[in-house]
Amino acid sequence: MRRRTRIPPAPLPQRHGVDPVRVRLPAAAAWATVREHLVERLSGAGDGVVDGMFDAGLVVGADGRPVPADAPYVPGMFVWFHRELPEEVPVPFPLEVVYRDEHIVVVDKPHFLATTPRGSHVAETVLARLRRELDIPTLTPAHRLDRLTAGLVLFTVRPEERGAYQTLFRDRRARKEYEAVAPHDPGLALPRTVRSRIVKERGALTAREVAGEPNAVSRVELVEHRQGGADGLARYRLVPGTGQTHQLRVHMTALGVPILGDPLYPEVTAPVPAGDFRRPLQLLARALEFTDPVTGVEHRFRSGRVLAAWASYDRWAAGTYDGPSDGQ
Numbered sequence: 001m002r003r004r005t006r007i008p009p010a011p012l013p014q015r016h017g018v019d020p021v022r023v024r025l026p027a028a029a030a031w032a033t034v035r036e037h038l039v040e041r042l043s044g045a046g047d048g049v050v051d052g053m054f055d056a057g058l059v060v061g062a063d064g065r066p067v068p069a070d071a072p073y074v075p076g077m078f079v080w081f082h083r084e085l086p087e088e089v090p091v092p093f094p095l096e097v098v099y100r101d102e103h104i105v106v107v108d109k110p111h112f113l114a115t116t117p118r119g120s121h122v123a124e125t126v127l128a129r130l131r132r133e134l135d136i137p138t139l140t141p142a143h144r145l146d147r148l149t150a151g152l153v154l155f156t157v158r159p160e161e162r163g164a165y166q167t168l169f170r171d172r173r174a175r176k177e178y179e180a181v182a183p184h185d186p187g188l189a190l191p192r193t194v195r196s197r198i199v200k201e202r203g204a205l206t207a208r209e210v211a212g213e214p215n216a217v218s219r220v221e222l223v224e225h226r227q228g229g230a231d232g233l234a235r236y237r238l239v240p241g242t243g244q245t246h247q248l249r250v251h252m253t254a255l256g257v258p259i260l261g262d263p264l265y266p267e268v269t270a271p272v273p274a275g276d277f278r279r280p281l282q283l284l285a286r287a288l289e290f291t292d293p294v295t296g297v298e299h300r301f302r303s304g305r306v307l308a309a310w311a312s313y314d315r316w317a318a319g320t321y322d323g324p325s326d327g328q
Contacts, residue, residue: 151285
């Protein structure tokens, strides 16, 4: 049996709630120095950035000491450094903590806020914000929610308990229920369970359905619809049985009722400018239920958010809705 490599604790503290970047040098010794490897690995950072990091002593080893630029390349060696935080427009909606104990934190996140640091969203993420606001540096998500989707997310407090909570989602022992606003189609027979095979290639913006054994299952129910009116909208309850990327959005589009405000389905639209928080995707992680694997407590949480297009379609379409929780 292959032995797992022990990862040393990070020698650098968090910055703005963001962990330092950890790099393990690959087994293939194709570089003479640590610097050469990082220059190639971080080629997108710009000319001179890596050299500047070494000159300032910002690249450190497991002992916390700066690694010299000419340090020999050692396969399997760990180094750490802090990334330069990108310019981010603050997401102007609050995080709402709906439950907190010594083991978990459950938050009701707004639209537009990513769960964890990735790409151009780093400090303006749920994880970084919560670590700063609650002063819990060990906080880690047990699962993730798309940046454009609002609703409930579970975080763990103690690193040694993280795996137990993550297993809830891996093994489908946590029940999640979503709410969506989409067009009403009187000819669509509901409720129904949608089954299909969804794939998403690396680098592609969208996922797609293909022929083959189903790997995505969604229960779709009609909650209510508007009688008359110009918008012809309906409110849907969506219960995923699996967790494929963009699964609910793909399935609603396939049924002919794409979720309002979706920039990817049925067609990819032009990116909105940074800081444009109007017309959010009308998808909400409404409910989360599970038996706590550590305490045995039966947890049932519900989001208190209101989907803006249902509360006031005209104002959502105009980007002026400012109802409960800003409609986020």
